[in-house]
Amino acid sequence: MSDTNRNRLMLVIALVMAAIYLFPLYWMFITALKSGSEMFATPPSFWPSEPQWGTYAFVWESRGMGRYLWNSLIIAFGSVTLITVLGVGCAYVLARYRNVWVDIGLFLILMLQVLPASLMITPIFVGFSQLGMLNYPRLAVIIAIAAKSMPFFVVLVRATFMAVPQELEEAALVDGNSRVGAFFNIVLPLARNGILVSAILIFMQAFGEFVYSKSIIQAVELQPASVGLNSFMGPNTNEWNNIMAYATIYVTPILALFVLLQRRIVSGLTSGAIK
């Protein structure tokens, strides 16, 4: 087989795989636009005959999505801010010092990453309830998410810091700056891309977080969109078009953000973004 034919074959395989992978997303988008009867038609239609654009407005109004999304945003921004402020310093120290304790710390951090949220939620819930944190449920969720996602952030940002040559910092010290000044003047601007990318990934995770929010936040008016979507579905649900419209409204902004930034995200994750 010649090289071009081989490449074409590979491309076809890639396209087929992508199609399989993206099909549920496609199904979500078109189902949201179908009418009740078309939704259950056999054989299913792959393009809505009469797109029902009104579904979106109806779902937005009837489910009070504005409030849900607002809560999701608060939780996501809160978590990202907390993680970034605490995690950057942590990652920097772990990047610049090498000894047994740092290795142990890194190991523990990676261990934390392994534990699933559904396992962690019980002790967290009991702890928070003892501390009275359940009276501030959104803050409680922010802290829980920060604890859960911090390792991921620290590991990513540490790699970014390690890509910043130490000689640059030393040059800044000799040039007359202090350790702290060198960090803010030289290291942080150079690590900015990596930090930004990691923060965006954390944001997207936190925006869709479900387990902690579902368990900790009882009051409907404080719940994020992920919990709202869950409460939409029950054993006898048949309004799939509304659910899909909800899901579309929920997921499209994140998707758009990812598509817009994906080039930067990929390069930020792979190169360390220096030079």
Added chain:
Amino acid sequence: MTKQIELSGVNKYYGAFHALKNIELSIEKGRFVALVGPSGCGKSTLLRSLAGLESISTGDLKIAGELMNNVPPRKRDIAMVFQSYALYPHMTVEQNLTYSLRIRGVPKAQARKAAEEVAATTGLSQLLGRYPRELSGGQRQRVAMSRAIIRDPKAFLFDEPLSNLDAALRVHMRKEIRTLHDRLGATSVYVTHDQIEAMTMADHVVVMKDGVIEQQGAPLELYDRPANRFVAGFIGSPAMNFVPAMVGEDGRSLAVDVGEKQTIVLDRQLQPGRKVTAGLRPEHLHFVEPGQGVFRLPVGIVESTGSATYITTSTAAEVTIVETSRRQVRTGDIIDVSIRPADVHVFDDQTGLRI
């Protein structure tokens, strides 16, 4: 002359590893000092200790008469040029140059003027708006130099600044750095593993090995009277030949274990029968007419560069000879070689010290 840098009894430990051993070094104002040695000899550690990037474990370190042991780098008023140049990638050339000034609160206009003046002397005027990634290796090197000279520090520290440049540019920059040093009347400490750089640039060469200063002095002093076998082998290119030898019964000749007819006359009296190592510089061995020489040596490898011919003998202890005349020599020839008695170095077999 005032002492600009003084080190006395300086030791540095990394855990159990003894990186600097009892360093004594004093550098007068305006001198150009080269620290030279093989990698891992402690020369970079010593330089970084001067900069304050490493702390010393014991001893005193003074810059311009002030004790600097626990003073952070920013308060030492020294400038450093790094091997990788360490230019700030997110700043333009001008911002790189003025960084140290801006930290010290120098007004913008004044900093800009200083940058322009320095750039004019180092040929960077056209490049002030560029970023480091848009510069060639040589230009980056110049920026690193300019960044050091912009603020008139107490001393310049160079950490192998030329090792990333190609050979031709390196020779050029060597002269440029030395010229700059003279023009500024600066005090410079220059770390290199290249003894030619050390010999050509410095007033004072410090040869280090395993954290110890083996010898220090003027370049030619090191070349003419190396204190021990290590310095003898390190200074000079190609390296000095070492051959086992024994002092003759009269104490004024050496029986050398290489080739035929192996007796060298000495210009000094040594203990008869003592086992020693003879050090013969390749450039001090000369061709002579058959029968006139002190050595008869079989030729092994002949390498000609045009300006000189490098001949390596096929004897057990290989001897290298540099010959600048265009004499036809082929592998397998037997050549007669002589050396002046004054050019024969003798080292103790056990300690390696000069006798």
